[in-house]
Every structure is written in structure tokens, then in C-alpha cells.
Amino acid sequence: MKTVAKTGNEAMAYAMKQINPDVVAAYPITPATEVVQIFSNYVADGEVDTEFVAVESEHSALSACVGASIAGGRVMTSTSSQGLALMHEILYIAAGNRLPIVIALVNRSLSAPINIHCDHSDTMGSREAGWMHLYCANSQEAYDSLIIALKTAEATAVPAIVSTDAFILSHAMERLEVLEDSDVQNFIGEYRPRFSALDLENPKTYGPLDLQDYFFEHKRAQIDDFSKVLDAYDKAAKDYAELSGRYYPALEEYKTEDADVAIFAAGSTADTAKEVVDDLRDQGRKVGLVRMRMWRPLPVEQIKKALTKFKAVAVMDRSDTMADFGGPVFLETRGMLYDSEEKPLITDYVYGLGGRNIKLTDIARVYDDIEQVAKAGKIEKLITYLGVRGEE
Amino acid sequence: MSMKFDKLMTWKELPAGCLIDEPSTSLRFKTGDWRSMRPVWDSEKCIHCLFCWISCPDSAIKVENEKITGIDYNYCKGCGICASICPPKASAIEMIREEK
Amino acid sequence: MQQYFEVRWHGRGGQGAKTAALLFGEAAMETGKYIQAFPEYGPERTGAPVKAYNRLSDGPIRIHTQVTDPDVVVVLDASLLESINVTEGLKKGGAILVNTQEKAEVIKKKLGVTDAKVAVVDATKIAVEILKRNVPNTVMLGAMVKVTGALEWDSALASIEAKLSEKFRGRKEIIEGNVKAIKKAYDEVEVA
Amino acid sequence: MATLKELSKRKEGLVGGHRACAGCAASATIRQVLLAAGDKPTVAGIATGCMEVVTTIFPYTAWNVNLVHNAFENSASTVSGVEAAYKVLKRKGKIKDDIQFIAFGGDGGTYDIGLQALSGAIERRHKMLYVCYDNEAYMNTGYQRSSATPYCAHTTTSPAGTKIPGKAQWRKDLTEIVIAHDPAYAAQATPGYYMDLIRKVEKALAADGPSFINVLSPCVPGWGYPSDQTVNISKLAVETLFWPLYEWQDDSYKINMKPREPKPLVDFLKLQARFRHLFKSGNEHLVEEFQAEVNRRWEALLRKEQATSA
Structure with a gap:
């Protein structure tokens, strides 16, 4: 554990580095741009093993994340506001497919009028998409939450959004404590996907069409999976508290x-x-x-x-x-x-x-x-x- | 493999996720009863050029050891492509009315 | 309520007000403080007036609001005095530090400040002389530490040097130049 | 190149029991593409559209390979993600096999709503083959115009009315747009010329980088012709120069089929209900304009081939 000074964005990018996901597909947007930028530096300097896909839009960002997650990868991205709105369609698809993708998000108002500053209209507009969502109160919590959220997401196959307030947190440097890389890795463990489109022994069809006879059953099963998140979260948060000394109840x-x-x-x-x-x-x-x-x-x-x-x-x-x-x-x-x-x-x-x-x-x-x-x-x-x- | 086909599964019986967890399950779904015209294949006339096989949208031409062995009426929808492209010198497939 | 030490930095886009606030924050953290450093963001580009802030405390900082009543105001460019009310909200008994060629008394009069300290240093001159570029932001840190007494000088200087080393990746002449300039500003700052 | 006999011994990638229309060329296209790819492990993606809908009705899938469906406009970006995960998992030793990736999309999901995703995926040089099964309109939702719909074609959103004779614009030249991205390989094909299509799939998958094949896939109800005419019409599109078969690689164009005596365009048009209004008296000039445009584009393609041939 060491004490560092980091903005909310730097803290989230640092947590992403320590998580070392398989794939990050992302598109920059104020005020979350830095997360993508800083992470690109980690990639460029070989500090992570991640395949970084610099896509051409947020829609493609989450679409590529869905593809990578179905392929069995540990997957993360970052966005804000209009970017989340552009992802909106795919948020539901990621959740419906049980893909534990994690988004490092910065809360920013939605246009119009265009404005780059904080409010919660972006995530509130996505509240029915089937993603777990944590609102953070400072940089320390943003860092810690991203790690806890990933663990919870992978335990439940429910994707997660972790958010900070635009500029107030994303761009404010604060003092925080970070874990050692190895502690983070031990905490999250090796990712064991429930399925993989790269499994050639057992070919599957991912994202099929349901008629009226099955859609409701699939949604009911999804709702049931979602109901297990709270307990899984609390377990992850308590385990994390043992490691870090910081406990975050729901x-x-x-x-x-x-x-x-x-x-x-x-x-x-x-x-x-x-x-x-x-x-x-x-x-x-x-x-x-x-x-x-x-x-x-x-x-x-x-x-x-x-x-x-x-x-x-x-x-x-x-x-x-x-x-x-x-x-x-x-x-x-x-x-x-x-x-x-x-x-x-x-x-x-x-x-x-x-x-x-x-x-x-x-x-x-x-x-x-x-x-x-x-x-x-x-x-x-x-x-x-x-x-x-x-x-x- | 957890899929059931003989009856509708409840939400608790679905494979985890939103997927069909085995390949080619459509083989259990017989589209042959869509047919109003039936291709009839004549093994005597067939020259085994495989044109009908490669052109069939429903994978309904049966082939074994590079030779055509017949038509799979479980899936054939009776579109008539096979008869229409069978080389004139062979004319091994004829479309007849489906007698119900 | 916990005691906070709050700073507002005024500069023009490109002059490094944000960097100064970050460096000051990190230096303060090295001395054991809890810190915040944040810029005020708008659509402004190079040349436009910009602001950045610090909030320091001995315990964890929970407030995440703008700084409205700073203990210290730092002005990186004296030309801002004409267009911006730099003393807005400045606490009684606080201090304002200006990068200028003028004497402290002149600035004090110009600003009409009666209940706060006014300090001046010609950081531009020091920067041009030592760094060969008009980058007054880091230079001002030296004067800032002296005027406010908020940080212990040696450890603050060591931290700033470490951060500069990180930023400039071992480009010795830049790092050493900055340290020299910071020390010079520390020595030359004048208080009225 | 694999012969038909060799292909007939491979496992089918797309099996029967799917719910496509009788005589559907798009199903034949996908089947032929997967057969051509079938000697190596393949993972496919598909955009929402006719073929996704008819082949994946839960719990019935016609796919015998891993298939990933995400949404309508993102087949290319979804498979980008699959390919990215493959690269990193292979680097980490978690995947041993060499896997090839094929993304499918209709003309709606490729020419129009998915064009941005396709452009991005090619620019990023993901190693995948993108196959557009182009049936020249949004057939899945009931035959609405797309930017692939040809001049004068009647669709439900470019209807042939008393004042306006069907679609007023020529189709977008998507193959050229893709070529402008400098892919590893690009081509046009149609399942009536199956050996040409199979050869192109093999070539595309062997190319070092992103590849693209635009496959004209006649649609029985959308174009309005008898179901047994699918292959015939597919061939007529080529023989009348309406859909030239050509390929592009290493900065060179190659036309794969040059009819010695091209058939008149009307031979292609007259078989299809979507062009029926062109044969009413008073509309002769439209057919002439249509023919002239087909000729102009053919000539331009010939010049490109000539200019880039070694």
C-alpha cells in the first residue's frame, strides 16, 4: 500500500492498469478522456497485457467489448454522458448476455444544451439496462470501487458501472492509498468466463432471437441473476476491506x-x-x-x-x-x-x-x-x- | 448441454446466459412441411455435378462420398432451385406437386 | 469543523496554473497533508483567463465544492489584474501573491487590499533568465511557500524536484533550472 | 482452391431447418462462405437482419460454428472485439488454435447503419473477413429502400407511384468505399457463381489483414420472382453487367467475368416485380437511362482494371 496523489480519472486508470484487463475498447469523451489516454500510455509502455482497441465511437466501443467478452476476455471501457447515451442500446445487450464488462464512468449532464459538467442524468437514464451501478464520493473510492465492482461483476455475470462526478472528482487531485499490483491481482483472481465464442469444442450461438415464447423467460432469468448482485457485492466489499482496511457498504x-x-x-x-x-x-x-x-x-x-x-x-x-x-x-x-x-x-x-x-x-x-x-x-x-x- | 426441445423450458431451465448452447439445433425443426412443390431426384439420370448441392439454401441435398444420394425432405422447402439448375443433359430433378 | 487551507490560482491558458496547483498539492501531500488540487474547466483556450485551486487539511478532506473564500490567491500574470477581480472572496488575514515587476506597495494600492498580505515577485524575469522561457508557474511555487508558510520549505522543494524529474524524465537542465528558479523566487519575494 | 467434391466432404457451417424463405440466396451465400472457410476453425458474427433472424430462433440455431450476434449496426465492431480478445488470449497461451473470423451483415447493416463500424474495423486492420449479403433493400423489415437499392427499384419506401417511378438514386458503390480503406482484399461476388465466391473467400481469408466481399444475394419476395429463379437471376446480374464480378488486391483490379456479349439489362429487370413499372409505356427512357448507367460503370471498371494491371 502506498500513498499517492491522483485525480479521479488517474485513480480509475490506475485501477484499470492493476486489473490488467484482456481487452479495453474505448472512445475518448470529456471528462473521461483522461482515463482512456492514461490507459493508452500504460499500453504503449508495455505495463499491461491488454489489447487496446481505439474504436471510432462509443457505440463501437461497447460493441467491441461485447464481442471480446463473449470471446471470454476480461473487458473494460470508460465513457461519460453522450458516450453512455450512444452506448445505450448495447448496455442492454451486454447485460442480457451476462457479460461482466466494467465501465469507468464520469457523470456528466446530457445535452441539450451541451455542457461538460457534472450531473447524474447520464447514468440515471440507463438505470433499467441491467447494470450494477456504484456512485463514488472521492478518488479513493473510485479506485477501490472499480476493483470491487470487477470482482462482483465476474462473480455474478452482471456488468457494472462505477462513476465519479465530472471535474469535481474526475479532475480533482486527492490523496489516496493504492494497493500493490499483486494484491489487486490476487483479489480479482484469474478470470474464468462462463462461456467463450473461441471454444471450438462447443460451438454456441450467442445473442439469438427469442419469439414471444421465450423472451419473458430469458428476462426473468436475468432479473434473478441480478437479484444476487447485492450479496455478491457485499462479500467482495468485505473481502476488499480485509485487504485494504476500507469497507464500502452498498x-x-x-x-x-x-x-x-x-x-x-x-x-x-x-x-x-x-x-x-x-x-x-x-x-x-x-x-x-x-x-x-x-x-x-x-x-x-x-x-x-x-x-x-x-x-x-x-x-x-x-x-x-x-x-x-x-x-x-x-x-x-x-x-x-x-x-x-x-x-x-x-x-x-x-x-x-x-x-x-x-x-x-x-x-x-x-x-x-x-x-x-x-x-x-x-x-x-x-x-x-x-x-x-x-x-x- | 442443457437445452430441452420436447417442451417449453421454464426460466429456471434455460442455459445460463442468452445463448443456444449447442450447434445446429435447427435440425430438430423440420421446414419440409413448408413445401407445396416436391423435387424428385432420379439417381439414374444424375451426373453428380453437385451444382444442386452447392446451391441449395437449405442444405437439403444429401451427399455421401462425393455422390448425391437424395433429397432431405425434412428441410427441403421446395424452392425448385435444384431442378432449375440441373444441367439439361441430365435433367435429374423434376418438380411435382406435393400431395398432402 | 476541520480547518482547511485554500488557494486560488489565476493564470492564462497555457501558463500552467493547473500544473502549479497540482505540484503544490503533491508537495503538500509529501509533508503529510491531505490535499485537493483541481482546475476550473470551461471552453477556454490558450490565452484566456483560467483558475485552479488547492484545498489542504490535516485530516481526510470530504468537501468537494468550489473554493469561494481562499486563504491565498496567486496571480501568474499581472495583466489579469486589469480584467479579473482577483481578490474576490479572499479571507481576512490571507495573502495575495502576484507575478509582477511592480513593488508590493504599488500592487497593494492598486488592488485596494487592506486586510490581507500582498506579495510580489518577478517570476517572469526569473523564468526567462534561468529557464529561457516565460513559464512562471513553477517559479511562483517558491514565493508561494515562503509567503504562506503553509509548507515546510525543504520537503516541499524536494517533492517539487521529484515531481519535475518524473515529468521531464531526467532532462537534467530543465529540472535543475526549475529548482534554481524556485529558490530564487523564494529569496526575492517581497511582501507589503 | 477446393473443388465441389472436396467441399462436399466438409462439415456444413449452416445447416437446414432455418426459417429463410424458400429459394433464399442469402442462406446459400452464408452456406457457401462457411463451406469455403470450413477447412480451418472459424468464428462468425452477424448483424441483426434477415439471416440472423431466420437462423437463430431460440432454441433453434442453424449455425454449426460459434456465432456472435450483437445488434444491427455493429457486426464489424463486435467481431473486432472477438478478434482483439483472440489476439490477447493467444498471446497469453490460453488459446492454441489458429482461428479465422468472418462477420456477416446485410446491405442495411453494412451499406447504411453499420458503415461506420465497418470503416473503423477495416481502418484498425482487424484480421477478419466481412461478408455483405447484399439483397438490395431492408428485406427483414419488409422491403424498404437502402443505399444498395438500385435505380428505379420499387420498395415499400421508394414505391413506384404515379409521379415517382421507384428509387430515384443509383446505389452507393460500397465495394469502392471499402477499397478506399486499402484493405488486404476486396471483391464482389454472387452465389450463382459459386466457384468464384468460394475462391474469393479462400483468398480473403488468406490475405494478411481485413478483407471484404460484397455478395449480391437475390431476394425472392423483395425482388419479386419465382423461387426457382434465384441462381438464374444471380447469374443474369453478372451477364448483364448489373453486378460485375471483380476483385481488388495489391492496388490492382481484376474483373473475373467479362461476358463476350453482355445481355441487355432488360433480361435482368423483366424477371422482377420490383422493376415491373419500367415496362409500362412512357417509361422506356428509364430503362435506357438505367442501361446507360450500367454501361458507364462497367466502362469505368474496365478502365480501372486496365490502369492497374501489371
């Missing part, structure tokens, strides 16, 4: 034990909010934070257990559903708690679109609001667009 609770109210947030903002919690705690206020790290599959029982103990919860959504009903995290959170006998009042804060800075005072204001909601026992304003001009 859902993180921070100072929630006696809290009356909490913020439910993901990504770098959740990390920032811990600072606000400490500050408010110093003032004697009973506030806490629940951080959504794993978004797919949803750790439903953990979320229910965590959130039902509060009087009020503010969900922080860095994207909107365009349903005129708030952001995706808000909608799903309310859905999860519907059957709970004790449930908090839940409000939504859509914030930070297109990289709009979220200040400590903004987060403090959300705590002020939910304390008010908890005290009044009712919600005055269900959805707030935080930090946008023209809203009061």
Missing part, C-alpha cells in the same frame, strides 16, 4: 443513530454533506446523512431500514425524471417506503445540474428545511429546485 449511514432528519444523497455531494452534518451536530442539531452508493441493484431493505427511523428525509437528486414529479431517487425512495408503517416525510431537492456548484450553505439550508418539515409534521413544498435562479 448504503452508508453517517451519524444517523439519534438523528431526527437526514439527507439522502449520492456522489461527491454526499461526502460534502458529512462536513455540514458535523457542523450542525456541533450546534446540537440531530441531523444525519444516508449515502446511496449502490443504485443498481437497489439495496431496498437497507434503505428502508435506514430511512424509516427519521421524521423527515430530504432526497438530493442530481437529475430530473421529467415526470413533473421530481428526480429518480426521490421517486424510487417514495416507492420503497410505501408499505412501511413508520415512514418519514420525504421531500426532493433537484440540484447541481450541469455542474452548478453546491455550497455548504446550500446543504445547510436543506437541513433547515427538513427540520422544519419534521417539526410541522407536514410538507409545504414537495420538490425544490436548489440553486437555480428564478426560484425563491
Whole structure:
């Protein structure tokens, strides 16, 4: 283990190097370009054994990854925003085929208007594609998560996305600890694919057509495989904790034990909010934070257990559903708690679109609001667009 | 090999992944009943040029030891290509109406 | 709440504000600090005003917001003083360091700063003289360390030298030149 | 080159029981290509389209080799990935055999939506043979125009109406576009001339780099002719100069079939319902224009052959 200074992108590229995948097929896109660039250097300097395919689009990037994974290779790529949108079609195909491909992703808003900065609209738009998804809060976690995600993906044959916030994390250099190459290799182990199109003894047809008689059965089996991800993840995360001393639960609770109210947030903002919690705690206020790290599959029982103990919860959504009903995290959170006998009042804060800075005072204001909601026992304003001009 | 063909598999019985885990399973699916015209091959007239064999879209011309041995009616859809390209000097294949 | 030491770097695209922030961050890490170093990204190209930031602390850093109230502002190009409000948000008792030919008093007056330290160094002159190129960014690190006292000088210098060695892959004259220039800036910086 | 007798002893790559139309040339194309490739281990990929749909209906596959299907526009990039994995796994000693790779796509998946992926794969020089089974329209979805659809052809999105007589444009010359990428080998073929196609597959697979064969594959329902005429029409396309058989390698063109007396284009057109409207009175000029364009392109090809012959 050694201490280094790396940006989120450098941290993910370094984890990729230590994983040493068989094939990386990728296309550069701001702000994830560096991941591909840095990895190209590792390839050029012979530091990895990887076959690097510099494709002509993100669509081809994931298509080539699918081909390489069906061929039995350990496969990774990297992208962001429009790139993920261009991959969208193939995301479903990779998942349906049970290909444990891992994407090092940087969360960036989707056009229009074009904008290169952070929000979560890109990954939220892919939430039904059948990929495991982890939102990271800092460079250290981005590095660690890529390794844990790969292990989980290969154990379950479910592909994974690990994401950081554009620029806020992707381009911010932070201090982190990295493992030795051999520790990473021992942790992930040799890849043993479930099938390979290069297996000449047992020719198979990959990606066949289903009529009405089989499609539903195939999807049901996929959903069942997906349901095993949470346990496999937790096992991988615990094994990783033994190795690194850093444990990342699917859902993180921070100072929630006696809290009356909490913020439910993901990504770098959740990390920032811990600072606000400490500050408010110093003032004697009973506030806490629940951080959504794993978004797919949803750790439903953990979320229910965590959130039902509060009087009020503010969900922080860095994207909107365009349903005129708030952001995706808000909608799903309310859905999860519907059957709970004790449930908090839940409000939504859509914030930070297109990289709009979220200040400590903004987060403090959300705590002020939910304390008010908890005290009044009712919600005055269900959805707030935080930090946008023209809203009061 | 975990595929079943005699009945519809449940989702728990499917091979892991989204694949057909053995080759050439379509041989279990007989397309011969699509036919309304039937090619009839005359072994006496056949010169074994193999033109019909290489041109058949359904791999339905049977060959053994470089010689044609007949037509596989399990798969032949009756398109008539074989009869149409059989060299005139041989005319070893005739299309007749399929009697049901 | 944890104490943070925050820096804002002003430069023009191509002058190395980001590199300076990264080098400063890495140097700080070598002294045991937890660090962040990040640029502000826009569509700007060479010549346009750009910003970069540092955040330093003794414990793990959890906040991931822009730096709005820096302890220190570093201006890599004095011409920016005309177009940018470089003192925006500067903390009381903080410091602003400018690469200029002017005396510190003149800059202090020009900026209208009353409750923060103003320091100057002619980093461009030092860079041109020693490095034969107008690259003031690394040079300014020397002045920066002296003015702020945020880092221990010897270990900071050693770290910067190590990073430069990595970056320039053993091109001795560049590495040595930079170190010499950094030391010169350390010696020559003037505070008002 | 393998003879028919030798080929007849090989294992079929595409077996019966698939659901292609009776008389489908595309199935014959794939079958012939796989027979030609059949002396070495082969892994295939295919774009979504007619042939993928009729040959892989779960749980029935007509493929006797490993087949990878991903989506419509990415047969070339998918097989790029398979080939990349092969290279690294071979380097690591995890794969012992020499394997050859063939990507298939229809004209929709090749000329149009998959052109970018094809271009990228050739430019990156993946060692694979790409075979386009070109039936000159989107047959899988019900005969819509593609950029491979010829002049005046009726399709369901370039219908022959009272004002507009079918497709207004000539087809895109995809083979030339591929040649502009400087592949290791490129050719045009058609299954009616099976020995020519088989020879080209062998040559393409032996070439050191990416190769491409554009195979005109007549479509019974899309073109509108009796199912027993598939081979005849395939040959007529060549004999009328509508689809020249030629190949390109080492900067040289070679025309493989030069009819001593080319047949008139109408011989090809009149057998097909998609050109029926051309034979209504008042449309004679269209046939003449069509013939003139075929001649012009043939002459241009002859000049290319002459200019590049040693």
C-alpha cells in the first residue's frame, strides 16, 4: 500500500492498469478522456497485457467489448454522458448476455444544451439496462470501487458501472492509498468466463432471437441473476476491506443513530454533506446523512431500514425524471417506503445540474428545511429546485 | 448441454446466459412441411455435378462420398432451385406437386 | 469543523496554473497533508483567463465544492489584474501573491487590499533568465511557500524536484533550472 | 482452391431447418462462405437482419460454428472485439488454435447503419473477413429502400407511384468505399457463381489483414420472382453487367467475368416485380437511362482494371 496523489480519472486508470484487463475498447469523451489516454500510455509502455482497441465511437466501443467478452476476455471501457447515451442500446445487450464488462464512468449532464459538467442524468437514464451501478464520493473510492465492482461483476455475470462526478472528482487531485499490483491481482483472481465464442469444442450461438415464447423467460432469468448482485457485492466489499482496511457498504449511514432528519444523497455531494452534518451536530442539531452508493441493484431493505427511523428525509437528486414529479431517487425512495408503517416525510431537492456548484450553505439550508418539515409534521413544498435562479 | 426441445423450458431451465448452447439445433425443426412443390431426384439420370448441392439454401441435398444420394425432405422447402439448375443433359430433378 | 487551507490560482491558458496547483498539492501531500488540487474547466483556450485551486487539511478532506473564500490567491500574470477581480472572496488575514515587476506597495494600492498580505515577485524575469522561457508557474511555487508558510520549505522543494524529474524524465537542465528558479523566487519575494 | 467434391466432404457451417424463405440466396451465400472457410476453425458474427433472424430462433440455431450476434449496426465492431480478445488470449497461451473470423451483415447493416463500424474495423486492420449479403433493400423489415437499392427499384419506401417511378438514386458503390480503406482484399461476388465466391473467400481469408466481399444475394419476395429463379437471376446480374464480378488486391483490379456479349439489362429487370413499372409505356427512357448507367460503370471498371494491371 502506498500513498499517492491522483485525480479521479488517474485513480480509475490506475485501477484499470492493476486489473490488467484482456481487452479495453474505448472512445475518448470529456471528462473521461483522461482515463482512456492514461490507459493508452500504460499500453504503449508495455505495463499491461491488454489489447487496446481505439474504436471510432462509443457505440463501437461497447460493441467491441461485447464481442471480446463473449470471446471470454476480461473487458473494460470508460465513457461519460453522450458516450453512455450512444452506448445505450448495447448496455442492454451486454447485460442480457451476462457479460461482466466494467465501465469507468464520469457523470456528466446530457445535452441539450451541451455542457461538460457534472450531473447524474447520464447514468440515471440507463438505470433499467441491467447494470450494477456504484456512485463514488472521492478518488479513493473510485479506485477501490472499480476493483470491487470487477470482482462482483465476474462473480455474478452482471456488468457494472462505477462513476465519479465530472471535474469535481474526475479532475480533482486527492490523496489516496493504492494497493500493490499483486494484491489487486490476487483479489480479482484469474478470470474464468462462463462461456467463450473461441471454444471450438462447443460451438454456441450467442445473442439469438427469442419469439414471444421465450423472451419473458430469458428476462426473468436475468432479473434473478441480478437479484444476487447485492450479496455478491457485499462479500467482495468485505473481502476488499480485509485487504485494504476500507469497507464500502452498498448504503452508508453517517451519524444517523439519534438523528431526527437526514439527507439522502449520492456522489461527491454526499461526502460534502458529512462536513455540514458535523457542523450542525456541533450546534446540537440531530441531523444525519444516508449515502446511496449502490443504485443498481437497489439495496431496498437497507434503505428502508435506514430511512424509516427519521421524521423527515430530504432526497438530493442530481437529475430530473421529467415526470413533473421530481428526480429518480426521490421517486424510487417514495416507492420503497410505501408499505412501511413508520415512514418519514420525504421531500426532493433537484440540484447541481450541469455542474452548478453546491455550497455548504446550500446543504445547510436543506437541513433547515427538513427540520422544519419534521417539526410541522407536514410538507409545504414537495420538490425544490436548489440553486437555480428564478426560484425563491 | 442443457437445452430441452420436447417442451417449453421454464426460466429456471434455460442455459445460463442468452445463448443456444449447442450447434445446429435447427435440425430438430423440420421446414419440409413448408413445401407445396416436391423435387424428385432420379439417381439414374444424375451426373453428380453437385451444382444442386452447392446451391441449395437449405442444405437439403444429401451427399455421401462425393455422390448425391437424395433429397432431405425434412428441410427441403421446395424452392425448385435444384431442378432449375440441373444441367439439361441430365435433367435429374423434376418438380411435382406435393400431395398432402 | 476541520480547518482547511485554500488557494486560488489565476493564470492564462497555457501558463500552467493547473500544473502549479497540482505540484503544490503533491508537495503538500509529501509533508503529510491531505490535499485537493483541481482546475476550473470551461471552453477556454490558450490565452484566456483560467483558475485552479488547492484545498489542504490535516485530516481526510470530504468537501468537494468550489473554493469561494481562499486563504491565498496567486496571480501568474499581472495583466489579469486589469480584467479579473482577483481578490474576490479572499479571507481576512490571507495573502495575495502576484507575478509582477511592480513593488508590493504599488500592487497593494492598486488592488485596494487592506486586510490581507500582498506579495510580489518577478517570476517572469526569473523564468526567462534561468529557464529561457516565460513559464512562471513553477517559479511562483517558491514565493508561494515562503509567503504562506503553509509548507515546510525543504520537503516541499524536494517533492517539487521529484515531481519535475518524473515529468521531464531526467532532462537534467530543465529540472535543475526549475529548482534554481524556485529558490530564487523564494529569496526575492517581497511582501507589503 | 477446393473443388465441389472436396467441399462436399466438409462439415456444413449452416445447416437446414432455418426459417429463410424458400429459394433464399442469402442462406446459400452464408452456406457457401462457411463451406469455403470450413477447412480451418472459424468464428462468425452477424448483424441483426434477415439471416440472423431466420437462423437463430431460440432454441433453434442453424449455425454449426460459434456465432456472435450483437445488434444491427455493429457486426464489424463486435467481431473486432472477438478478434482483439483472440489476439490477447493467444498471446497469453490460453488459446492454441489458429482461428479465422468472418462477420456477416446485410446491405442495411453494412451499406447504411453499420458503415461506420465497418470503416473503423477495416481502418484498425482487424484480421477478419466481412461478408455483405447484399439483397438490395431492408428485406427483414419488409422491403424498404437502402443505399444498395438500385435505380428505379420499387420498395415499400421508394414505391413506384404515379409521379415517382421507384428509387430515384443509383446505389452507393460500397465495394469502392471499402477499397478506399486499402484493405488486404476486396471483391464482389454472387452465389450463382459459386466457384468464384468460394475462391474469393479462400483468398480473403488468406490475405494478411481485413478483407471484404460484397455478395449480391437475390431476394425472392423483395425482388419479386419465382423461387426457382434465384441462381438464374444471380447469374443474369453478372451477364448483364448489373453486378460485375471483380476483385481488388495489391492496388490492382481484376474483373473475373467479362461476358463476350453482355445481355441487355432488360433480361435482368423483366424477371422482377420490383422493376415491373419500367415496362409500362412512357417509361422506356428509364430503362435506357438505367442501361446507360450500367454501361458507364462497367466502362469505368474496365478502365480501372486496365490502369492497374501489371
